[in-house]
Each structure stands twice: as structure tokens, then as C-alpha cells.
Amino acid sequence: MSELQTQISGLRALVKKIKSYEEAVGLIYWDMRTGLPKKGVEGRSEVVGVLSGEMFRLSVSDEMGGYLDYLDREDRLAQLSAIDRKIVRECRKEYDRSKKIPPEKFEAYVVLTSQSESVWEEAKDKADYAMFQPYLEKIVETNLEFIELWGYEGHKYNTLLDMYELGMTVDKLDALFGALREKLVPLVAAIQASPNKLDTSFLDQNFAKETQRSFNHHILREMGYDFEAGRLDETVHPFATGLNPGDVRITTKFVENDLLTALFGTIHEGGHALYEQNISSELLGTNLCTGTSMGIHESQSRFWENMVGRSRSFWRRYMGELQQTFSGQLDNVTAEDFYRAINEAKPSLIRIEADELTYNLHIMIRYEIEKALFSGAVKAADLPGFWNAKYKEYLGVEPSNDEEGVLQDVHWSGGSFGYFPSYSLGNMYAAQIRHTLMKEMPDFDDKIEKGELAPIKEWLTEKVYQHGKLLDPAEIIRNVTGEPLNPDYLVAYLEEKYKDIYKL
Amino acid sequence: MSELQTQISGLRALVKKIKSYEEAVGLIYWDMRTGLPKKGVEGRSEVVGVLSGEMFRLSVSDEMGGYLDYLDREDRLAQLSAIDRKIVRECRKEYDRSKKIPPEKFEAYVVLTSQSESVWEEAKDKADYAMFQPYLEKIVETNLEFIELWGYEGHKYNTLLDMYELGMTVDKLDALFGALREKLVPLVAAIQASPNKLDTSFLDQNFAKETQRSFNHHILREMGYDFEAGRLDETVHPFATGLNPGDVRITTKFVENDLLTALFGTIHEGGHALYEQNISSELLGTNLCTGTSMGIHESQSRFWENMVGRSRSFWRRYMGELQQTFSGQLDNVTAEDFYRAINEAKPSLIRIEADELTYNLHIMIRYEIEKALFSGAVKAADLPGFWNAKYKEYLGVEPSNDEEGVLQDVHWSGGSFGYFPSYSLGNMYAAQIRHTLMKEMPDFDDKIEKGELAPIKEWLTEKVYQHGKLLDPAEIIRNVTGEPLNPDYLVAYLEEKYKDIYKL
Structure with missing residues (x-):
């Protein structure tokens, strides 16, 4: 196998692994919504945490970075099939998006949105916008920080x-x-x-x-x-x-x-x-x-x-x-x-x-x-x-x-x-x-x-x-x-x- | 935290992670038996393969080996709670069992039993023992090899x-x-x-x-x-x-x-x-x-x-x-x-x-x-x-x-x-x-x-x-x-x- 083939096969195997985690998490969510017994929710949420964490880790891993370093160059992309080329580009997008946010910032944001979702539910029930407002402010603010890190052209919302x-x-x-x-x-x-x-x-x-x-x-x-x-x-x-x-x-x-x-x-x-x-x-x-x-x-x-x-x-x-x-x-x-x-x-x-x-x-x-x-x-x-x-x-x-x-x-x-x-x-x-x-x-x-x-x-x-x-x-x-x-x-x-x- | 505490916390976190994989795989199996659409079976089986593989990898990882090297000594076990002590002993058992079988032998056995299960199904339908017999022979033979590797006292069947x-x-x-x-x-x-x-x-x-x-x-x-x-x-x-x-x-x-x-x-x-x-x-x-x-x-x-x-x-x-x-x-x-x-x-x-x-x-x-x-x-x-x-x-x-x-x-x-x-x-x-x-x-x-x-x-x-x-x-x-x-x-x-x- 040529080095190019080795690299693209490696990337495909890694992507397939990530997709397997995604499929497992997808099934868990389906089950949560269709019939998971109430008392199983807490334990199951931890399982989602473990699998999602692993999925994230794989998508920004050194292994992923190595494949992208090798493959994501115009001369090499040109030698790939249309499918492989697009696989590389999608991985690159995902990798850059995730890598640009410092992990501790991202974790804080996950906690924030999870709290915010429960607060919103209560605020909605009580028709009490003031309750939800500080969370919304913080979420917008964090997204604005993320946008600075990701970069933007024209309007930040883009x-x-x-x-x-x-x-x-x-x-x-x-x-x-x-x-x-x-x-x-x-x-x-x-x-x-x-x-x-x-x-x-x-x-x-x-x-x-x-x-x-x-x-x-x-x-x-x-x-x-x-x-x-x-x-x-x-x-x-x-x-x-x-x-x-x-x-x-x-x-x-x-x-x-x-x-x-x-x-x-x-x-x-x-x-x-x-x-x-x-x-x-x-x-x-x-x-x-x-x-x-x-x-x-x-x-x-x-x-x-x-x-x-x-x-x-x-x-x-x-x-x-x-x-x-x-x-x-x-x-x-x-x-x-x-x-x-x-x-x-x-x-x-x-x-x-x-x-x-x-x-x-x-x-x-x-x-x-x-x-x-x-x-x-x-x-x-x-x-x-x-x-x-x-x-x-x-x-x-x-x-x-x-x-x-x-x-x-x-x-x-x-x-x-x-x-x-x-x-x-x-x-x-x-x-x-x-x-x-x-x-x-x-x-x-x-x-x-x-x-x-x-x-x-x-x-x-x-x-x-x-x-x-x-x-x-x-x-x-x-x-x-x-x-x-x-x-x-x-x-x-x-x-x-x-x-x-x-x-x- | 003392070194003992650090080690046992690390082991507990690793065990919890393994249990999360086990829980996800358990849900997938439940779903396979209760309502997985026929055409989803093939893809889902690959997901099981990925998650089970990862679970196995974790249970025999260097990380696991390190915890066991440190914790599984009588003087240290004596300082642990009854629960922690038993956690260590269970991990040791599992680790030793898995480590003693060369991976390629184990993989061949997984393939053998999977083939054997389909052959058995057909043999049973046809009431044709001769069809199944060579698989049974091979499975017993492989188990005898495993028993030699695991060790035994008295009867091999023990x-x-x-x-x-x-x-x-x-x-x-x-x-x-x-x-x-x-x-x-x-x-x-x-x-x-x-x-x-x-x-x-x-x-x-x-x-x-x-x-x-x-x-x-x-x-x-x-x-x-x-x-x-x-x-x-x-x-x-x-x-x-x-x-x-x-x-x-x-x-x-x-x-x-x-x-x-x-x-x-x-x-x-x-x-x-x-x-x-x-x-x-x-x-x-x-x-x-x-x-x-x-x-x-x-x-x-x-x-x-x-x-x-x-x-x-x-x-x-x-x-x-x-x-x-x-x-x-x-x-x-x-x-x-x-x-x-x-x-x-x-x-x-x-x-x-x-x-x-x-x-x-x-x-x-x-x-x-x-x-x-x-x-x-x-x-x-x-x-x-x-x-x-x-x-x-x-x-x-x-x-x-x-x-x-x-x-x-x-x-x-x-x-x-x-x-x-x-x-x-x-x-x-x-x-x-x-x-x-x-x-x-x-x-x-x-x-x-x-x-x-x-x-x-x-x-x-x-x-x-x-x-x-x-x-x-x-x-x-x-x-x-x-x-x-x-x-x-x-x-x-x-x-x-x-x-x-x-x-x-």
C-alpha cells in the first residue's frame, strides 16, 4: 500500500470508530425518549458522558491530527477519490472547530447549557423570563467568545x-x-x-x-x-x-x-x-x-x-x-x-x-x-x-x-x-x-x-x-x-x- | 491524597468506565432482541465489536496493570475497605484470565464460536449432528488449550x-x-x-x-x-x-x-x-x-x-x-x-x-x-x-x-x-x-x-x-x-x- 493509501485507510478506520460511538449514543437517546425507566436515567446519562467524551477525544486526537497533517494538502487531496476527499475535509472542519476551544471553556459551556435547559423549563412553566435571562446572556456571551476563537467573516452570526x-x-x-x-x-x-x-x-x-x-x-x-x-x-x-x-x-x-x-x-x-x-x-x-x-x-x-x-x-x-x-x-x-x-x-x-x-x-x-x-x-x-x-x-x-x-x-x-x-x-x-x-x-x-x-x-x-x-x-x-x-x-x-x- | 487513595480512585474510575461500555453493549443487545429492524443488524453488530473491543482493551490495559501492580499486595489490600479490596481482586481475576490468552488465539476463537452458532442452528433444524461435530471438537480442543494457559487444579473442567x-x-x-x-x-x-x-x-x-x-x-x-x-x-x-x-x-x-x-x-x-x-x-x-x-x-x-x-x-x-x-x-x-x-x-x-x-x-x-x-x-x-x-x-x-x-x-x-x-x-x-x-x-x-x-x-x-x-x-x-x-x-x-x- 502506498503511504497515501495507508493514511486514508487509517483515517477511514478512525472515522468508522467515531461513527460507532455516535450510533451507540444515538440508540441510548432513542431509548431515553421511548421507554427508559425513570430510575435508570441517572446511570444512563453517565454512560452517555463516557461515550461522548471518548467520541470527542477521538475526533481531536493526535491520531486524527496526524492523518490530517498528511492528507489535507491540495496535492494529496487531488489524488483521492471524491468520497475520500470529502471525508478528509469534514474531519478537518470538525477537528479545527473542536481544537480552537480550550477544553475547560468547552466543559464549562456544557455545564452552563445543561443548567440552562432545566432553568428554562421552570421559567417557561412560570412564564418568568427574568429567571432565564441571566443564563441566556451568559450563553450568548460564551458563543461570542467561541466565534472569536473560530473566526468569522462579515457578521459574527455567520x-x-x-x-x-x-x-x-x-x-x-x-x-x-x-x-x-x-x-x-x-x-x-x-x-x-x-x-x-x-x-x-x-x-x-x-x-x-x-x-x-x-x-x-x-x-x-x-x-x-x-x-x-x-x-x-x-x-x-x-x-x-x-x-x-x-x-x-x-x-x-x-x-x-x-x-x-x-x-x-x-x-x-x-x-x-x-x-x-x-x-x-x-x-x-x-x-x-x-x-x-x-x-x-x-x-x-x-x-x-x-x-x-x-x-x-x-x-x-x-x-x-x-x-x-x-x-x-x-x-x-x-x-x-x-x-x-x-x-x-x-x-x-x-x-x-x-x-x-x-x-x-x-x-x-x-x-x-x-x-x-x-x-x-x-x-x-x-x-x-x-x-x-x-x-x-x-x-x-x-x-x-x-x-x-x-x-x-x-x-x-x-x-x-x-x-x-x-x-x-x-x-x-x-x-x-x-x-x-x-x-x-x-x-x-x-x-x-x-x-x-x-x-x-x-x-x-x-x-x-x-x-x-x-x-x-x-x-x-x-x-x-x-x-x-x-x-x-x-x-x-x-x-x-x-x-x-x-x-x- | 495518599498514593494508595490515588491508586484506588484511579482504578475505580477505570472500572466505572468499563461498566459504562458494558451498559451500552447491554442496551444494544436488549434492543437487538426486542425490536432492532432486520436491516440494522449488520451495522449494529459492528458497533458492538467496537465497544466490546474497547472494553476488553481497557480491562487489560497498562493502566489496569499499573493499578494492580500497586494495589494487589497483601499489605496494601489490608488497608483498603472491603469493597475496594474486592474490586481489586475481581479486576485481577479478569486481567489474568484475559492476559493469559494470546490475542490472536482469542480472536480465532471468537470467529470459531460465531461460525459454530450458525452451524449449530442449521444442524439442529436438520437433526444432523455430523454437521456440528467438527465445530464442537474444535471448541473443546481450544478450551483445553485455554485451560492449560489459565492453569487448573485437579480436573481440567474445574x-x-x-x-x-x-x-x-x-x-x-x-x-x-x-x-x-x-x-x-x-x-x-x-x-x-x-x-x-x-x-x-x-x-x-x-x-x-x-x-x-x-x-x-x-x-x-x-x-x-x-x-x-x-x-x-x-x-x-x-x-x-x-x-x-x-x-x-x-x-x-x-x-x-x-x-x-x-x-x-x-x-x-x-x-x-x-x-x-x-x-x-x-x-x-x-x-x-x-x-x-x-x-x-x-x-x-x-x-x-x-x-x-x-x-x-x-x-x-x-x-x-x-x-x-x-x-x-x-x-x-x-x-x-x-x-x-x-x-x-x-x-x-x-x-x-x-x-x-x-x-x-x-x-x-x-x-x-x-x-x-x-x-x-x-x-x-x-x-x-x-x-x-x-x-x-x-x-x-x-x-x-x-x-x-x-x-x-x-x-x-x-x-x-x-x-x-x-x-x-x-x-x-x-x-x-x-x-x-x-x-x-x-x-x-x-x-x-x-x-x-x-x-x-x-x-x-x-x-x-x-x-x-x-x-x-x-x-x-x-x-x-x-x-x-x-x-x-x-x-x-x-x-x-x-x-x-x-x-x-
Whole structure:
């Protein structure tokens, strides 16, 4: 073996080892959320500590440093396969990020965010922002220190954005979100002002949990979710976790008097899962065997949830089965009635309960706040006022307290700044990808109406899923659609959909 | 801190780390058996390989060697607490065992047993012993090599026995089993010859799985199994696994036309679980935080399954609830009818289906074979004949093929020689402990009949469970009962129970 081969084989073995730890930790987290007995939590958390510590140690080890010293040089990278080259670059990114933070600073930050998460939970329950504020201040401050150590170009917040969406910047987001907001705010207002209201009264019934479960299983199978490579469980907060491509688990939340929570939660997580189940086996055991970014991942959950699951064609196909499944409960509801009811749009206070249209405005508010926090334009103390003013401005509603306002999301308490934009980026990516898909597959709607979802999944596998993290988000969107991310597709999609539904 | 303190703290931290790996691997195995999607198995097995490898590496590391060099000297051990002293001794045992086998020999053995397990499965299906024989030969041969490396006193098989039951030898087992066999063979024959047969016809019904599940949950709660520190799931082969004392999971197998399989399986695994759930918190995170031996562990599962669960008093208490639970199905069955039916004894071919009485004879046959294999008195090629002759001699039955004969158990295919005796040792320990318990708690049967099982669990916790591996099996039995293991208690218990049931 040449020295180059020896080095890259060594790096691959080390990466595979790190992935094994990650998989074990992933399973432990899944178990914690689905059924770990209460008294086992403390001991199990220590196990997570040991394994995560070891995983971190390996990723910044001298062994890793040695491989990178040798391999991460343009002349040597040029001799590697595209996969190997990208493996090296991902390791480098991770290595530099971790190495630049002094270990004692990082440990203090882990303690801080862990305390902060419990304080936030209590503060939220009590709608007491003052309780949480000092923790938020400290977390922002520490992130600002980290940003100095990591380095930044332009806006400091760019460094955080880049962690979730490679190459994303404030300049780009300002343009994307500006274009979106300009069209969505008036659309939401027009819907509000319209005399046409949707009848959702038939949704106000009791839907037996076991029947919901079996219908959800059916829909997942229709989407092409592979139950030999996954399972559906129940949790308070739904999630998808790709432990390996042969074991991609999803969870949902069943609510007896609400058919939609579990159903669209399942389809959403199912979309994430299709991505992870269909990554090319060439990437197995590498750091590329995962979705390429939060935004692209979210594009797939939202594509399946909203653009397939909340489409008219979908219910033309599945309404009959839904009626049969909940025998007698929805007999007089037509597919059209159902389609309109599940797409009701109205401004609301809580992000996770928001509809497809207004959701983006919730995200923009959070983006504006994060941007202002990291430029110093706003202080933690000002957040409740800033938040409430933005809700008034974008959505025309105002929280009556901080529980339904600035305290509603868990993200900031854990230090996840830069994450929120992914949700709307996902919507934009999804609409743009859908546009191309409909050009290449003109009978897209007909296919859905016939329940032929397999070709759609196959198209997405070819264009997106198989590549895992081998391609960057910008490459994915350009390769698939021929242009960079463009908010107009989402605007056009939403305007068409909602003007039709509300007969504007 | 003194050097002694530094060293023991270091050792404890290393042991805790090893235990964390063990816990993670334990959870992975639980998940593999309860619900891992088929396509995830391959990737997950590699994760097990990485974590087990690391665990092994730590247990034979230079770091471990250094602690042992310093601490494992009589003058220093004398300065340690009893717990710390035992921690050191356990590490030494493990370290020496592992260090004495050259790594390449051990790896070859792991491959051999893994192949052998699949070959055994196929050979069993085809009742084709010849297929399995070369693997068995090789496994015995390798174990003989290992025994030479580990060293032995007296019979070579002693070294294997000691792995599962500290201090157990062929001489001791010959005496114990000899005494047992001398009484049990005639008792079994007397039952066979007796004109008194038991009516078990009412067991021949369909018992709905969900109803069985809820009754099993109820009985576990009555035993004092803590559902906040465990859970009950379903698997083909029931087991209990103590991941940590706050997370001790059990599984059972529900069979619709057989009430007893799940019920007594659950009580059996519940007994193992009570042991693990009630280990003293002083031993948390150490290598002593587990049952002290296979034999003592099995004594607890069998005590609860047979001496509580299959007792007359138990059904005097729970028959009414069983009747209510399976409404209409057992209305005309008295507690006495039920008690007798669940204790039917008859010679059979399959160990895992055997009753409390004849079970011991199945074990003795396997013991005789293992002993003969490791003394060289018998060769792998002779096993089917030897097996069949022993079944004829001890139980009066003969297998018609090797599937229901020598191929029935998985143990040998994985190299677990020395394990089988634990099952009967468990019965003997249990009967002896029961004898003392009944002296100290003269209303033992009354308590059961009132459903007051808590004092029994508490007594066992005080005498056995809390000590984990701090005390050796021989210390446990002597401390609890005032004498070494004595087979007479089991003989007396079985004679009393079965002479009464069969009116001999």
C-alpha cells in the first residue's frame, strides 16, 4: 500500500470508530425518549458522558491530527477519490472547530447549557423570563467568545449559521427572507380579511389511538418507508433518528381528539427517514453517511408533509381509506373538504402549532432576534419586547405572557443559535425541488392521486438522498434545479395553494 | 491524597468506565432482541465489536496493570475497605484470565464460536449432528488449550466451572449431584408408576395475549418488581438484563394457547430482576454491582418461579384474580386443581420444557457429558450415544433424533461449558435458603397466602441481593443458612411437594 493509501485507510478506520460511538449514543437517546425507566436515567446519562467524551477525544486526537497533517494538502487531496476527499475535509472542519476551544471553556459551556435547559423549563412553566435571562446572556456571551476563537467573516452570526447550513450568511438570509416576507405578510393578511372561512368542525372528534397508529403505519408504507430498516414509536416530541441506514427510527405523538398531530407528524418524520434510509451504501461507515445539512433535511420532511401529505391529490387517493379506517366518523366529508380543513391558515402564537404558510413568519422573527443578539443590536433583557413587537408586525398577534412568547422554544436554552433558519430554508428548498420535479415528472399530481409514490421517492433518492453529505447543500440545490436557492418558488407555491383554498 | 487513595480512585474510575461500555453493549443487545429492524443488524453488530473491543482493551490495559501492580499486595489490600479490596481482586481475576490468552488465539476463537452458532442452528433444524461435530471438537480442543494457559487444579473442567460458580469443582458437584440423583430418580419413577394422574385439561384453552400481559404485569408488581426501574417486553427467548440497578429489564414469551409459558417465564425473570434491582447503592458503578454467580442468580429466579409461584399458598391468594382476569375461562377450577396442574411432573426430552422436579436430571446429564469431554473419557463423536443412554438411565426416555437430543441446547455451540450446573445449583441454593427463611419467618406460607410478598423480598434483599458481588457464593450460602451448600434441602423440598401432589 502506498503511504497515501495507508493514511486514508487509517483515517477511514478512525472515522468508522467515531461513527460507532455516535450510533451507540444515538440508540441510548432513542431509548431515553421511548421507554427508559425513570430510575435508570441517572446511570444512563453517565454512560452517555463516557461515550461522548471518548467520541470527542477521538475526533481531536493526535491520531486524527496526524492523518490530517498528511492528507489535507491540495496535492494529496487531488489524488483521492471524491468520497475520500470529502471525508478528509469534514474531519478537518470538525477537528479545527473542536481544537480552537480550550477544553475547560468547552466543559464549562456544557455545564452552563445543561443548567440552562432545566432553568428554562421552570421559567417557561412560570412564564418568568427574568429567571432565564441571566443564563441566556451568559450563553450568548460564551458563543461570542467561541466565534472569536473560530473566526468569522462579515457578521459574527455567520459562523453559527454555517454550522447548520454550510455557506449560509446573514446577507443571503436577509435577501431570502426579505423576499419571502414581502409576499407572505400580505397573503396572511388577505386570508385573515377574507370572508371565506374553512369548515374544520369534523376534525373535532375522538379518533382511537390504535386506529390512528394503524393508519399512520399504512401511510408510511405508501411513502416507501422501509419497516425492515426502521420502526415507529410514540414520544411526546416526535423525532427521526438515523442510527445507520438500516435502522432509521421515527416517533410520533398520538392525540385522541386530534387526528392531524400524529398523522402529519408521522409523514414529516417519515420524510426525514426516507432521506436517511436511502443514502448510498458507498458512504456506509463514513462521516458522509447522513443528511448534508439541517436545511436540506428539513426540505425532505416538509416536502412529504406539506407538498405531498397536504396536497389535494393525496386526499383524492387516501380519503376513502381514511373513511374506512375510522368507520362512520368521516363518512360525509369529501376529499376536498378534508384537503381544505387540513390547510387552514391563521396567525398564531406558537411556532410548533403553526400552519405551512405562517410557519415561515415565526422563523423570521427568531432569525431577526438571533441576528440582533450577535450584532449586539439587542440585549437579552430586551428580548420579550422585541419578540412581542415582531409578532405584532409579522403576524398581527401578541402573546399575553412569555410562556407563549419568547420562552416557547427549547433551542436557545441549549445554545442552538443558527438552527431556526433551517426550517424555512427547508420550505424554500422543498418548493424549488418540487418545481423541478414537476417539470421532469409532469404527471406528479396524477401519480399522487393514483397512490404511485414510489417514483417520487426514487427521483428524490437519485437527486438528493443517495448523496448523503458527499455534496454540500448549495451543490445539491444547483445540481437538482439548475440554480441557487431562490425564494420565488416557495412564494409561488404558497400563493397558488392558498389563493385557491381561500378563493382569494 | 495518599498514593494508595490515588491508586484506588484511579482504578475505580477505570472500572466505572468499563461498566459504562458494558451498559451500552447491554442496551444494544436488549434492543437487538426486542425490536432492532432486520436491516440494522449488520451495522449494529459492528458497533458492538467496537465497544466490546474497547472494553476488553481497557480491562487489560497498562493502566489496569499499573493499578494492580500497586494495589494487589497483601499489605496494601489490608488497608483498603472491603469493597475496594474486592474490586481489586475481581479486576485481577479478569486481567489474568484475559492476559493469559494470546490475542490472536482469542480472536480465532471468537470467529470459531460465531461460525459454530450458525452451524449449530442449521444442524439442529436438520437433526444432523455430523454437521456440528467438527465445530464442537474444535471448541473443546481450544478450551483445553485455554485451560492449560489459565492453569487448573485437579480436573481440567474445574477451571471452567469456576468461571460461572467461584470455587466449584468436579469433586463437589459429584457429591452434590450424586446425592440428588440417588433420591430424584426413584421419586420420578414412583410418580410415573403411580395411578394418580393430574387433570391439566383446563389449561388447554386460548388465553388472549393482552390479558396475559396485564396479569403478568400485576404479578410482577405483587412480587415487588419496580416498574420505575424496569420494563417488561416480549421476545422469543425470555431473559433479564440489569443494565444498571435503576434499569433492569425483563422479557417474556406470550403463547396464546398456553397460559403457563409467559406467566412462569415472567416470574422467573422477575426473580433475576429483583436481585439486580436491589443491589446496594454503595456498589453502583463498580464491578461488584451484579449478581455474585450464575448459581446464586438462578437460585433467585427459581425461588420466585417455583417456591413462590408454583406454591399452593400462592394460588390460594391469586386464583380468584386469575379467574376474574380470564373471565369465564377458569371459573370451575379451584386453587388446588390449578396448583396441582401447574406442578405436573413427567420425564421428557427437552430441558427447557421440563418441570421443577425432572429439570435437575436434564442438568446432570449435561454435567456428566461436559466432565467426560474435558477428561477425555468421551469424544465429540460419541456424544449422541452417550446422551441417549443417559436419558434412558436417568429419565427413562430416549430421543428419536438429535434435534430433540444432543443438539437441543445453544450453550455448547457458543463454548459455554461449565454453565449448565448453575441451573441445578440454583435449585439447591434456593431450597436451602427457603429452609432458613421458613425458620426465621414461620408464617412464610401464610404471608404468601395473604399476598404479603414484600417481607420476603426484603428478607432476600438483606441476606442476598444487597451484597451484589461483594460476597462470594460460598459466603452467601454460609452467611444466610449457617452451612455450606447441602443438597438435602432440595431433596426434602421436592419429596414433600411431590409426594403430596401425587399422593404417594
